[in-house]
Amino acid sequence: MATQADTRPALRFVSPTGSRELALLAAILVAGAYFTLASPYFLSVNNLVQTMRAGLELGIVSAGMTLVIIMGGIDVSVGGILAVSAIVIGKAYQAGLPVYIVSPLGLMAGTALGAVNGFVTTKLKVPPIIATLGSMYIFSAVMFLVIGGSWIAGLPATLSPLVNGWVGFVPAAAIVLFFVYGLMWIILRKLAFGNHIYAIGCDEQAARLVGINVDRTKIATYAMLGFLAGLAALLYVARMRNVEINIGTTIALEAIAATILGGTNIRGGVGSLLGTLLGVVFIRIMQNGLVLTGVSSLWETVIIGSLLIVVLTVDAVRNRNNPRAI
Amino acid sequence: MMFKMTGIVKRFGGLTALDTVDFAVEHGEVMALVGDNGAGKSTLIKTMSGAHAPDEGTIEMMGKTVQFRSPQEAWESGIATIYQELALAGKMTVVDNIFLGREIKKPFLGIPFLDRQSMRAKTGKLLKELDVHVPSIDSWVESMSGGQRQGIAIARALNMDANLIIMDEPTAALAVAEVRKVLSFIKALREQGKSVVLISHNIQDVFEVSDRISVMRHGRCITVRETAKTDPQEIIGLITGAHEVRAAAS
Numbered sequence: 246m247a248t249q250a251d252t253r254p255a256l257r258f259v260s261p262t263g264s265r266e267l268a269l270l271a272a273i274l275v276a277g278a279y280f281t282l283a284s285p286y287f288l289s290v291n292n293l294v295q296t297m298r299a300g301l302e303l304g305i306v307s308a309g310m311t312l313v314i315i316m317g318g319i320d321v322s323v324g325g326i327l328a329v330s331a332i333v334i335g336k337a338y339q340a341g342l343p344v345y346i347v348s349p350l351g352l353m354a355g356t357a358l359g360a361v362n363g364f365v366t367t368k369l370k371v372p373p374i375i376a377t378l379g380s381m382y383i384f385s386a387v388m389f390l391v392i393g394g395s396w397i398a399g400l401p402a403t404l405s406p407l408v409n410g411w412v413g414f415v416p417a418a419a420i421v422l423f424f425v426y427g428l429m430w431i432i433l434r435k436l437a438f439g440n441h442i443y444a445i446g447c448d449e450q451a452a453r454l455v456g457i458n459v460d461r462t463k464i465a466t467y468a469m470l471g472f473l474a475g476l477a478a479l480l481y482v483a484r485m486r487n488v489e490i491n492i493g494t495t496i497a498l499e500a501i502a503a504t505i506l507g508g509t510n511i512r513g514g515v516g517s518l519l520g521t522l523l524g525v526v527f528i529r530i531m532q533n534g535l536v537l538t539g540v541s542s543l544w545e546t547v548i549i550g551s552l553l554i555v556v557l558t559v560d561a562v563r564n565r566n567n568p569r570a571i
Numbered sequence: 572m573m574f575k576m577t578g579i580v581k582r583f584g585g586l587t588a589l590d591t592v593d594f595a596v597e598h599g600e601v602m603a604l605v606g607d608n609g610a611g612k613s614t615l616i617k618t619m620s621g622a623h624a625p626d627e628g629t630i631e632m633m634g635k636t637v638q639f640r641s642p643q644e645a646w647e648s649g650i651a652t653i654y655q656e657l658a659l660a661g662k663m664t665v666v667d668n669i670f671l672g673r674e675i676k677k678p679f680l681g682i683p684f685l686d687r688q689s690m691r692a693k694t695g696k697l698l699k700e701l702d703v704h705v706p707s708i709d710s711w712v713e714s715m716s717g718g719q720r721q722g723i724a725i726a727r728a729l730n731m732d733a734n735l736i737i738m739d740e741p742t743a744a745l746a747v748a749e750v751r752k753v754l755s756f757i758k759a760l761r762e763q764g765k766s767v768v769l770i771s772h773n774i775q776d777v778f779e780v781s782d783r784i785s786v787m788r789h790g791r792c793i794t795v796r797e798t799a800k801t802d803p804q805e806i807i808g809l810i811t812g813a814h815e816v817r818a819a820a821s
Contacts, residue, residue, distance in 0.1 A: 456647070
């Protein structure tokens with residue numbers, strides 16, 4: 246029972262107080278300032294645009310991951326979905342199909358695999374971490390079985406402008422990110438569907454009681470993350486013009502890290518897209534800056550890992566009296 | 572008659588939890604349901620609210636025979652149960668909670684956008700009708716007191732067009748001032764012509780707000796009394812079975 250009145254408005258485009266977003270912004274500025282002083286290359290248009298292009302897939306997948314985690318779920322198989330979608334795209338290109346067939350095929354593959362995850366967690370009642378761990382193994386096995394340890398290379402450059410192009414002074418990659426986050430924000434904050442995602446994350450039983458179709462909402466949300474993983478695969482192929490064997494191996498954990506750093510509660514019910522976007526920016530700037538300053542990239546993972554533990558510990562301590570909160 | 576149950580039997584294995592129970596609530600009536608622990612109150616309200624299907628007997632809501640396979644179906648027929656846990660989403664605002672699953676939408680280009688303005692306005696009106704005071708309708712429900720949450724849960728039931736509102740121990744674990752508030756909510760519901768089933772262990776609360784009292788004992792509804800024509804002592808006697816002892820002695 247609350248002992249004191251708490252009148253903070255629930256501004257859900259940021260986290261309830263906006264403090265996490267501000268803290269991340271400060272961290273990004275501090276890290277950026279340090280890297281600018283430490284390396285002459287960091288604060289150049291070329292470097293920053295390249296960093297954004299390289300982080301495009303992570304940014305897109307993290308937006309979907311935010312919705313899934315707010316809903317109280319998790320998906321560790323997005324890397325596998327991305328990989329399988331990329332193979333579908335690569336094979337379709339190799340079969341000589343035109344881009345307007347190839348692109349929907351890739352997106353459909355991702356959506357279908359995401360929906361399978363949703364189906365297994367809701368209808369078969371497997372906890373999401375186990376269900377998606379299982380599907381991650383299956384998806385990577387599928388990838389090896391299909392491409393047998395070699396790359397799919399020399400794919401056409403028809404979609405490359407989506408990543409590498411410019412619209413006036415604005416990099417196309419930034420426009421893609423803007424559209425994805427804008428769309429996800431509308432779904433999360435402007436439609437009833439988004440309210441249902443928050444409600445399921447808060448209290449699934451309560452959501453069921455008021456007549457929300459919990460299973461359908463969950464499957465749709467996992468499918469949406471799958472769709473975004475398919476889109477990320479499309480942009481990956483556009484950027485690299487090949488499909489490597491190690492595609493997507495780190496993206497699931499990075500997306501979860503960016504989401505949690507951005508203030509989304511790992512137990513669901515609370516979270517913001519802006520926080521996630523800042524989390525992605527922070528992770529990518531750390532990776533880029535440390536490489537430029539000659540520090541082993543291993544340190545980047547140590548830093549991100551430590552920050553995650555700090556963030557989760559602080560949240561846990563702050564809410565230790567509330568069993569439902571983390 | 573708003574709500575009527577006839578000959579309800581519910582068995583769990585060899586145990587008969589409800590033994591041909593008849594139970595009815597009039598329009599605009601507050602019916603208290605009392606009984607000792609294990610008397611069958613919980614099983615009976617679970618049967619009313621769709622959580623249990625009865626083995627025998629019929630349920631009528633506003634003259635129509637109904638069968639509930641889930642709490643949602645009971646909600647849809649206008650029976651809202653407000654459990655002690657309240658089933659509110661703590662980390663959502665008052666407005667979001669009241670309209671959860673019943674959002675008002677304003678389509679734009681065919682997309683059903685949420686109409687937050689209308690929902691806020693209607694929330695303000697609902698809370699005013701019940702005289703519920705909250706710090707802000709944009710605050711998280713989690714941050715509110717037990718009485719305020721009861722008020723929000725009732726407002727949500729009203730927003731869902733509930734005609735029969737079942738309240739399970741609404742005043743348990745509340746401070747004195749909050750108890751007064753919740754009892755005033757119940758009176759406000761009666762004034763709006765809604766029917767209320769009040770489950771309570773607090774005989775004082777029962778006598779303050781109820782019109783009639785149903786007493787349960789050993790899985791049976793042993794009697795229904797008009798509140799004005801009985802007194803707490805008689806009701807406590809019925810609950811504990813003292814009247815049986817007296818009858819046996821005489």
